[in-house]
Amino acid sequence: MPTLKEIVERSNTPIGRIFDLTIQLLIVLSLIAFSIETLPNLPQRWVRCLQIFEILTVAVFTTEYVVRLFVADHKLTFATSFFGVVDLLAILPFYLSFGIDLRSIRAFRLLRLFRMFKLARYNQAIQRFHRAFLIAREELLLFLFVTMILLYLAAIGIYHFEHDAQPDVFASVFHSLWWAVVTLTTVGYGDVYPITIGGRIFTFFILLIGLGVVSVPAGLVASALSTAREMETE
Amino acid sequence: MPTLKEIVERSNTPIGRIFDLTIQLLIVLSLIAFSIETLPNLPQRWVRCLQIFEILTVAVFTTEYVVRLFVADHKLTFATSFFGVVDLLAILPFYLSFGIDLRSIRAFRLLRLFRMFKLARYNQAIQRFHRAFLIAREELLLFLFVTMILLYLAAIGIYHFEHDAQPDVFASVFHSLWWAVVTLTTVGYGDVYPITIGGRIFTFFILLIGLGVVSVPAGLVASALSTAREMETE
Amino acid sequence: MPTLKEIVERSNTPIGRIFDLTIQLLIVLSLIAFSIETLPNLPQRWVRCLQIFEILTVAVFTTEYVVRLFVADHKLTFATSFFGVVDLLAILPFYLSFGIDLRSIRAFRLLRLFRMFKLARYNQAIQRFHRAFLIAREELLLFLFVTMILLYLAAIGIYHFEHDAQPDVFASVFHSLWWAVVTLTTVGYGDVYPITIGGRIFTFFILLIGLGVVSVPAGLVASALSTAREMETE
Amino acid sequence: MPTLKEIVERSNTPIGRIFDLTIQLLIVLSLIAFSIETLPNLPQRWVRCLQIFEILTVAVFTTEYVVRLFVADHKLTFATSFFGVVDLLAILPFYLSFGIDLRSIRAFRLLRLFRMFKLARYNQAIQRFHRAFLIAREELLLFLFVTMILLYLAAIGIYHFEHDAQPDVFASVFHSLWWAVVTLTTVGYGDVYPITIGGRIFTFFILLIGLGVVSVPAGLVASALSTAREMETE
Numbered sequence A, B, C, D: 001m002p003t004l005k006e007i008v009e010r011s012n013t014p015i016g017r018i019f020d021l022t023i024q025l026l027i028v029l030s031l032i033a034f035s036i037e038t039l040p041n042l043p044q045r046w047v048r049c050l051q052i053f054e055i056l057t058v059a060v061f062t063t064e065y066v067v068r069l070f071v072a073d074h075k076l077t078f079a080t081s082f083f084g085v086v087d088l089l090a091i092l093p094f095y096l097s098f099g100i101d102l103r104s105i106r107a108f109r110l111l112r113l114f115r116m117f118k119l120a121r122y123n124q125a126i127q128r129f130h131r132a133f134l135i136a137r138e139e140l141l142l143f144l145f146v147t148m149i150l151l152y153l154a155a156i157g158i159y160h161f162e163h164d165a166q167p168d169v170f171a172s173v174f175h176s177l178w179w180a181v182v183t184l185t186t187v188g189y190g191d192v193y194p195i196t197i198g199g200r201i202f203t204f205f206i207l208l209i210g211l212g213v214v215s216v217p218a219g220l221v222a223s224a225l226s227t228a229r230e231m232e233t234e
Helices: A004-009 A014-036 A044-071 A075-080 A082-096 A105-118 A120-162 A173-184 A197-234 B005-011 B015-037 B044-071 B074-082 B082-096 B103-120 B120-162 B174-186 B196-234 C002-010 C014-037 C043-073 C075-080 C082-096 C105-118 C118-162 C171-184 C199-234 D004-009 D012-035 D042-072 D075-080 D082-095 D105-118 D120-162 D175-184 D197-233
Strands: none
Touching: A004 A044, A004 A120, A014 A044, A014 A197, A014 B174, A014 C002, A044 A075, A044 A082, A075 A082, A075 A173, A120 A197, A120 B120, A120 D012, A120 D120, A173 A197, A173 B196, A197 B196, A197 C199, A197 D075, A197 D175, A197 D197, B005 C082, B015 B044, B015 C118, B044 B074, B044 B082, B044 D042, B082 B196, B103 C199, B120 B174, B120 C014, B120 C105, B120 C199, B174 B196, B174 C014, B174 C199, B196 D075, B196 D197, C002 C014, C002 C043, C014 D120, C014 D175, C043 C075, C043 C082, C105 C171, C118 C171, C171 C199, C171 D120, C199 D197, D004 D012, D004 D042, D012 D042, D012 D082, D042 D075, D042 D082, D120 D175, D120 D197, D175 D197
């Protein structure tokens, strides 16, 4: 018979697994409930159901927090640990909401989502990602820096070419930055695009350079991951 | 002179190859016929041609199924095998359609397409893909999970920024999810896009993180494939 | 003093290099001229200039062809070789155009563009690409096959979801194929997109699978290129 | 106590670090100021603030340039070095602007941004990038060349298919080039897209080839980077 401590802190016992899965299921369900609440013209009956589910969720999460605090060897260490703070932030907004509007604070509950990473089976993969990130960190930072400069130069450039032709769309460098982001990430909504010959030729050249810059990080991460995998097998 | 069993089950004899290619050609043709049927304002003559072709196709596939069942060493093993079930599903809808509308059930015929993978020349490549998938499975699953969370966070975020400015387009978190999918995959149809400054800055940051996440799986698969190739040559 | 044969067939002499660069420059200029001719409302003076340039170009290319044929050790071998045929196709349309409309046949001149690959400095890179292609050929073919099936399934799926809501845009499976191409390549023009909830959820799932499939070939080519580079240094 | 030379030319002393960070902060701030100036309907008070900030910035940069010139061992070597010229170009426009409109010359200040690369911590990463670029240079040049040809062929092709259906959008090969750029980079603004069946089938095939070509450079750079990293650890 596993102790309460074993059930809550580990997932190698059947009851521990059930406890973990219940908490995780509740997290996902409360996120879905959070989304449903934003639906327009929600029938009054649904609103009441969601409120009851919210109270139920917070009750379970509060119980979980109290139990985790109770079974922890060092109370203060748990309370100030990452997961301890996350657990508290997941229930605190509810209790604070009796006085204030809870719309914005409720976003804290999202933090609880990180706990799903605890799943034992993903531990190795996460460690590998962490190692891969450390390997490629410098290049990723440099790419972030180069991307910023490229976006800025693209915005400055297109502003000079398109400002006179489309004074509303390319009203300032900041407006042009939106175009730079949408274009260099190849999203291309179609709300802003160059119409002058100069602007189009500039777009061509900036895309030629930009495509190389913007999609390299993905290659870096993938490459670092394979290096990290090789390091493990050595 | 090859036996009927050799013709049907192998493709190393000339007649066996012809048999395989005939079946494959018929699969492709029946898929094209299936597409043509959806064309609006199809002349009545075409409809009749397609119906006759459909009957012919099913007749050949039925014969094939019966022959495969006949030459199989273990009848039940074939009938319950993947390809046995697929073969049956390819002809069953036709016979069931005499009573019910066959529109939706006809999709079963698509399953028959998987049989093309049997082509001997692709066997090695498929095994390599399978091995590569096993190598990168954990990372792919983790990426799927991270993508889901990122899409959810993007939807929550853009909902808060754009809901007041565009209450129809970003009506709820679920409506915003559509924006998140279209943006993070860089498809960018242009039917939904942020117009507020906050929403645009949020889009920039979510794209900065998102581009790395969404395009990494392709790099993972490619990287795992090269590892799988090296494993073969060792 | 280099012989005529050395000047024409090699580029290791100064005159040979000048000859090569002149031909290449003329190829690029004739392509630009070809593009300018399509400009609407072209002044009559420009049209005449382009015609004179066209005659000049063909004169040079004809001379080049005759000289190459003359200096070739085996006349018939050159005339039937890839570059021999390309050289002929580059000038033939002009001579044939005295009777017939030359608009469509002129496209043959594009074939001449392949001769630029002859540039000595790119020889090593091209050989590497060729080797990389041989390494990744089977996977690339399989990916082409999987892409085709995925596009077809995407078209079938979206047709079922969107046909009733947008009978004009998703009129048939063939019309839906256009959507599938535009979406899975992440181009996303915005001329066709799903508006039903079912269609949007389907788009999400097909993109989740599709992104992995469509962008893997680039990774395969890059990965095979690095393998090819390693093979050279061994 | 560090000498003036040590403060300005190195960043290993506390005062030297503060000096470097101050200059870098001022660069970023002056770039932001440059962007704010382009905002339409800027209140007069802001314009005056920006002018004062501009004078302050130039004063600091001028002092920096004079000090750097003063402490340099070889005055002429510094003045004609890359950073010496960049430093001069960062302040020169201001002094020249008393007579002429400074709008376009101000872009020179952007050159100053390159000085941020001096940051010691990124030195290793930049060297790695430089090495990776040398490794993949030939393939990148070839890809640039292939991309140009592909864009040209795409423009010629779509012009033939769409010119008659959309004479305004696909008015010439040059207009079609814009479509080719927007499509092959998968930006897809939605301002130009094929509407004929022929044009759409052509788009499908050009995308099938194009996707492989356009996204390979990113893979090449990432692959060369991992090779460069391995070379360092050997």
